[in-house]
Amino acid sequence: MIVVEQKPLEDIIDMVKDSDRMLVLGCDGCSGIYQVGGEKQAEVLSSMLRMGKKTKGENKEGDLKIEASTVLRQCDKEIVREALEGSIEGYDAVLSMACGAGVQTVAEVFSEKLVLPAVNTKFIGMQDREMGDLHERCSACGDCILDKTGGVCPITRCAKGLLNGPCGGQVEGKCEVGGYENDCAWILIYNKLKELEKLDQFLQFRLMRDNRISQSPRDLKGGVKYSGGGE
């Protein structure tokens, strides 16, 4: 899932200082599931901003309208349009608590509105509920080689994204980046392939990537099927 993290409150306050009529918009997709930008968080943030503005007396009496709402998924144009059409007119700005795709979906659907991001979009993550951690596991590079690397992605988990084995910066299986705390992806791959008796794959020389595959902006055009609710 997409991992997001709320921006520091002072940054948000500075970002919205000129917006008195604002919709704080949560997303029940990834952002809501990780309880960063779902319904509850949108309500909390909107009341904090409202109180802050009232306390500072920045707005003219009676002019302040900061409210919260949440949509099923902000990265779906149809869902966003249906949920907000008719109600969004009363606001000058939308403070989105979704990932960058969500922010831009709202901005595209309601092009006349100022849409601001309340969260930073971090990465595609794997959840470790026991530890309460999220770990990056995929860079959406567009050319998956996990079949050849024992299910460990070197593009993402190697700090250098190397294709041809460990560099000189690994010590006892730990990576030089981050103070030897993170695993060296290529030693994980080595161990896994050794276990699977497939070390011949580890030995394989790989040619360079064609980076056009991951050249932004990327699209999947036409024929995208949908079964995600919200129709």
Place this chain on the structure above:
Amino acid sequence: MKAYSNLMQELLNGKFVFTGELEPEKTTDLTELVEGAKPLVGYAVACNVTDNPQSMAYMSSLVASYVVQRDAGMEVVYQLRCSDRNRLALTGDVLGAAALGLKNILALTGDHVSLGDNPGAKSVCDLDSALLTYMIRRMVDEGVDLAEKPIHEPPKLHVGVAVNPNADPLEAEVMKLKRKEVAGAEFAQTQVIYEMEKVDRLFEVYDQYGIKVPVIIGIFPMKNYGVADYFDKNIPGVSVPKELLETFRKVTEISDKKQRKEKYMEINLEYFENFVRDIKKSEAKGVHVMAVGYEVMVRELIGRVRGEG
């Protein structure tokens, strides 16, 4: 096989080679570098010129290599990192190196940029050391770049790689060397080691994988205790043997500067003369003496051991 460089000629002739190391820093003045290279002429067959070592933003290795070769008359091994350049820039630098008469390149991935003095830099790593090796060999042997585009007057030079005998698990590292050999590596220089045991262990796995690329063992005579201590603490996966480090530390108790200097020299020579003699008995094809700024030591050590066995 044709040798374009003296280093490669000596390796092909079966001569035990000695290489040195020079480090351009954050300066536009190359006097010190050139002066450091001069005493080694006739002792080391070539000197590596480092490229942003430990990801420090230093003077261009290409320019420093050229100036050293031109002004000191010392053949260089031009180190080239993938961390800072994409395949276009690397291609350009290899062509430029050949145009300037450089004959050896050491293809490196390079430390991650976040470890250096501009830690917020973007890490490039479009290629890795194996792919850079492959790229250079195709340029030299087939006269094409990575996109198969023909090169007018292809470069004539050799490509070497690095290998770290301190790596654990060692097998994964040696398998990487095998891959670099497949990619076209013509020689390998190792990270610094201090113990013969590590040399032997390296060649044990090297033989298991039927690797033939000539290996030059990296050693590091240390100018003083400060250098030894820094090296021990800061170079990933390398540690100075405790006893040797302690011997160095004791020298700091000597008050006379000249005596201290002599003592460091004596300790280094005693340790590394024996070590190099042992290395010569192994499958190694040479020694890479990485004592940057300690030319007097490098010269003395090579002078003592080069004629033997």
